[in-house]
Amino acid sequence: xxxxxxxxxxxxxxxxxxxxxxxxxxxxxxxxxxxxxxxxxxxxxxxxxxxxxxxxxxxxxxxxxxxxxxxxxxxxxxxxxxxxxxxxxxxxxxxxxxxxxxxxxxxxxxxxxxxx
Amino acid sequence: xxxxxxxxxxxxxxxxxxxxxxxxxxxxxxxxxxxxxxxxxxxxxxxxxxxxxxxxxxxxxxxxxxxxxxxxxxxxxxxxxxxxxxxxxxxxxxxxxxxxxxxxxxxxxxxx
Numbered sequence: 001x002x003x004x005x006x007x008x009x010x011x012x013x014x015x016x017x018x019x020x021x022x023x024x025x026x027x028x029x030x031x032x033x034x035x036x037x038x039x040x041x042x043x044x045x046x047x048x049x050x051x052x053x054x055x056x057x058x059x060x061x062x063x064x065x066x067x068x069x070x071x072x073x074x075x076x077x078x079x080x081x082x083x084x085x086x087x088x089x090x091x092x093x094x095x096x097x098x099x100x101x102x103x104x105x106x107x108x109x110x111x112x113x114x115x116x
Numbered sequence: 117x118x119x120x121x122x123x124x125x126x127x128x129x130x131x132x133x134x135x136x137x138x139x140x141x142x143x144x145x146x147x148x149x150x151x152x153x154x155x156x157x158x159x160x161x162x163x164x165x166x167x168x169x170x171x172x173x174x175x176x177x178x179x180x181x182x183x184x185x186x187x188x189x190x191x192x193x194x195x196x197x198x199x200x201x202x203x204x205x206x207x208x209x210x211x212x213x214x215x216x217x218x219x220x221x222x223x224x225x226x227x228x
Contacts, residue, residue, distance in 0.1 A: 042206075107158040
């Protein structure tokens, strides 16, 4: 079974530039999560999709971050414009279950973003 | 808002020693998950606990969910170098939507 795919793996940009991350979840997984993990901290949920609808985006800085999950499969996360404090690893995860069901999360390898 | 704290933040043990990390939530959890993240890697699911007082074992790992469902622990017996990594607990921010908040993590180093 293929795992969660993410690209790119690494990205270096200057502050105020834009960047986009892509995630392909495990086939058949209804729920997709984007997390931000700053070095030395636990993953912080940014947004959670169930199929192609948003379940929660309360911690997404909406003035600069946006995410979409077209057709309920792939997802993209965009930052525009980037700030120095956005330097982190962006993790995508997916789970088979819908909200309220057993929902083990499978994580992708992450994208390491450095903002200079 | 809901917080999930873990102690200790770091733990160094000699290979063969036991290790325990504790997870404490500011609110009652409907369930709790544990993940392991190797250095440079991504979190990998270990287990989910649902019932009050539940205890589950996976070889040398023992997981416990508190009676009040506000705390949990992970105990590793006779640590090995392969146990190195950061252990996170994760609990739902609010019941119903099941958005998970991750704990602060415990970084384990095992000295051979």
